[in-house]
Amino acid sequence: MAYLALYRAWRPRRFAEVVGQEKTVTALRNAVREGKLSHAYLFSGPRGTGKTSIAKIIAKAVNCENLSEGEPCNQCSSCQDINNGNFMDVIEIDAASNRGIDEIRDLREKVRVLPAQGKNKVYIIDEVHMLTTEAFNALLKTIEEPPDAVIFILATTESHKIPATIRSRCQVYNFRRLTTAEITERLSDVAANDGIILEPEALLLLARRANGGMRDALSMLDQIYSYKGNNSISKQDVLEVMGLVDDAFMAQLIAAVLSQDTPSIIGILGTAFSQGKEAQQLAREASMFLRDFLLYLVAGKEADLVVAGEESQAFFEQQKSQINMQNLLRALRIMMDTADKLRFSEGQKYLLEIAFMEIATLFSEEKSAQPSFLEEKKPKKKADPRAKASSNEAQDALWNKILAAVKEKKIPTHALLVQGKLLGIKDDTVYIAYKKGYKFHKERMEERGNREILGQALKEIMGRDIESQFIFLDDDQYNDIIVKKALEFFGEELVEIKD
Known part of the structure; x- marks a missing residue:
C-alpha cells in the first residue's frame, strides 16, 4: 500500500x-x-x-x-x-x-x-x-x-x-483553533504509535508553530520525520527543516536592537542569511517574538507565548521595566508591515536591515527621553591624590573579590571575566569594560549562563541582586560616546556610586 x-x-x-x-x-x-x-x-x-x-x-x-x-x-x-x-x-x-x-x-x-x-x-x-x-x-x-x-x-x-x-x-x-495542549497530546500519541522519539522542546515547538491547526502540526512532523531518516527528532531538527530561528537567537537580535548596537544587528542578520534563512521568515519570527514580548508585559508568565521559551522569558523579565509598551507596539507594527512588504520586494536583505535599524531608532528616542545617569553632569572636583590612591585600592580589592567568587563557581567564566576591568556600580548594575581585542570574552560573558554565575557572586558580596552590563572601552564602533560619558561620571577608579 x-x-x-x-x-x-x-x-x-x-x-x-x-x-x-x-x-x-x-x-x-x-x-x-x-x-x-x-x-x-x-x-x-x-x-x-x-x-x-x-x-x-x-x-x-x-x-x-x-x-x-x-x-x-x-x-x-x-x-x-x-x-x-x-x-x-x-x-x-x-x-x-x-x-x-x-x-x-x-x-x-x-x-x-x-x-x-x-x-x-x-x-x-x-x-x-x-x-x-x-x-x-x-x-x-x-x-x-x-x-x-x-x-x-x-x-x-x-x-x-x-x-x-x-x-x-x-x-x-x-470551528475554533486548537490549543497547544490539545495539539501536544495528539502529536505525542502519533509519535508513540509510529515509534518517533520527539524531544519535549521539539514537541512544544511543533505544537506552537501549528497555530491551532492539527493538520499543519502533523504535516510538519511528517516533513521532519522524512528529513531525519531516523526516529529521533530534536528541537534543532525542527528549526532546520522549517527554516525557523531559535528564540534565543531572536532574543540576542532584539537585545542588540534595544541597545542600538547597529554593527551587532547587521552581524546577527548576516549570520542568519548565511545559514539560508529567508528574510520574510525572519521578519515573521521577529513579529511573533515582539508579540510575545508585548503579551509578557501585559500578562507576565501567564501569557500564551508562541515562540518565546524560558531563556526568552528571562530576557523579557530583565527588559520589561525599561520598555515603553507603546513603542513596543509600534515596533511590532513596523515588523509586520515589513514582513508583508518582503513578499513583493527583491532587495529583501536590505529592507529587513532597515526595518531593524528603524526599530532601534525608535527605542533610542525612548531612552533619550528618559533621565539617565549617563546624561547627568556633576561639577568636577580637584583630585585629591590620597583619595585617588584609596579609591584604587578599594576598586582592586572589590574586583579581586568578585573574580575569586566567580572562580570558585566556574573556572571558564573566571577566565572570561578576568580580562575585563571594573568600571563601577550604580543603581544595582555593575559596569565591566573590555578592550576591543577581547570581543570574544565580552560576548561570552553576555550569555545567560555566565551572567548568572557573575550575578550569584555579586549577590554574595554585595548582599543584593546586581545586574551586569558589558561595554567596550576603546572600540570606536561600540558605545564610544556612552563610555566617555560613563567614565566622566564614574571616574576611572570609582567603585560604587550612591546618589
Whole structure:
C-alpha cells in the first residue's frame, strides 16, 4: 500500500476521535443519533481544525449500516468505501477550481438523481467562499429545498465572504483553533504509535508553530520525520527543516536592537542569511517574538507565548521595566508591515536591515527621553591624590573579590571575566569594560549562563541582586560616546556610586 501522509493516516474516523470542537461534535452526534440532521450545514473556521473530517464522519453516519449511538461503525462496506474515497454518493467539490455558474448548474441537475450506492447523498463543498456571485445565486434554491436524501455540507475558512442568503439556509458551526495542549497530546500519541522519539522542546515547538491547526502540526512532523531518516527528532531538527530561528537567537537580535548596537544587528542578520534563512521568515519570527514580548508585559508568565521559551522569558523579565509598551507596539507594527512588504520586494536583505535599524531608532528616542545617569553632569572636583590612591585600592580589592567568587563557581567564566576591568556600580548594575581585542570574552560573558554565575557572586558580596552590563572601552564602533560619558561620571577608579 502507498505511504499515507500522517495527517491522512490520523484523520479522525469517528466523532470520539475528533480533537477539540467539543460543542460542535456533541451537537452533531446527538443530531445523528436522534435522526434530526439538517439538510444543509456551514462549517467555518481556520484551516486544519477538522471541518472536512467531521463532514466525512457525518457522511458515514447517514450511510452506515451499523450505526451505534450516533457513531459510524467504520466496518461496513459503506463506511470503508467512504474512508477509501470510493463511495459514489459522497461528492467532494473544490469550490476554488469549480467556482462558476456552469459547475453549479451541473450540480443542480445531478442532485435530483437518487443515491446510487447508499441511503443518502452528501455534497461536501470545500472553500465555498470561492464561488462567484452567480454561482451562489444558482445554489440558493437547491440548498433551501434539496431532495430528501441529500445533505449539503459547506466548508470555508472565510465565513465573512458567504452571502447572508446562503448562511440563513444552513446550520452554522464555527470551528475554533486548537490549543497547544490539545495539539501536544495528539502529536505525542502519533509519535508513540509510529515509534518517533520527539524531544519535549521539539514537541512544544511543533505544537506552537501549528497555530491551532492539527493538520499543519502533523504535516510538519511528517516533513521532519522524512528529513531525519531516523526516529529521533530534536528541537534543532525542527528549526532546520522549517527554516525557523531559535528564540534565543531572536532574543540576542532584539537585545542588540534595544541597545542600538547597529554593527551587532547587521552581524546577527548576516549570520542568519548565511545559514539560508529567508528574510520574510525572519521578519515573521521577529513579529511573533515582539508579540510575545508585548503579551509578557501585559500578562507576565501567564501569557500564551508562541515562540518565546524560558531563556526568552528571562530576557523579557530583565527588559520589561525599561520598555515603553507603546513603542513596543509600534515596533511590532513596523515588523509586520515589513514582513508583508518582503513578499513583493527583491532587495529583501536590505529592507529587513532597515526595518531593524528603524526599530532601534525608535527605542533610542525612548531612552533619550528618559533621565539617565549617563546624561547627568556633576561639577568636577580637584583630585585629591590620597583619595585617588584609596579609591584604587578599594576598586582592586572589590574586583579581586568578585573574580575569586566567580572562580570558585566556574573556572571558564573566571577566565572570561578576568580580562575585563571594573568600571563601577550604580543603581544595582555593575559596569565591566573590555578592550576591543577581547570581543570574544565580552560576548561570552553576555550569555545567560555566565551572567548568572557573575550575578550569584555579586549577590554574595554585595548582599543584593546586581545586574551586569558589558561595554567596550576603546572600540570606536561600540558605545564610544556612552563610555566617555560613563567614565566622566564614574571616574576611572570609582567603585560604587550612591546618589
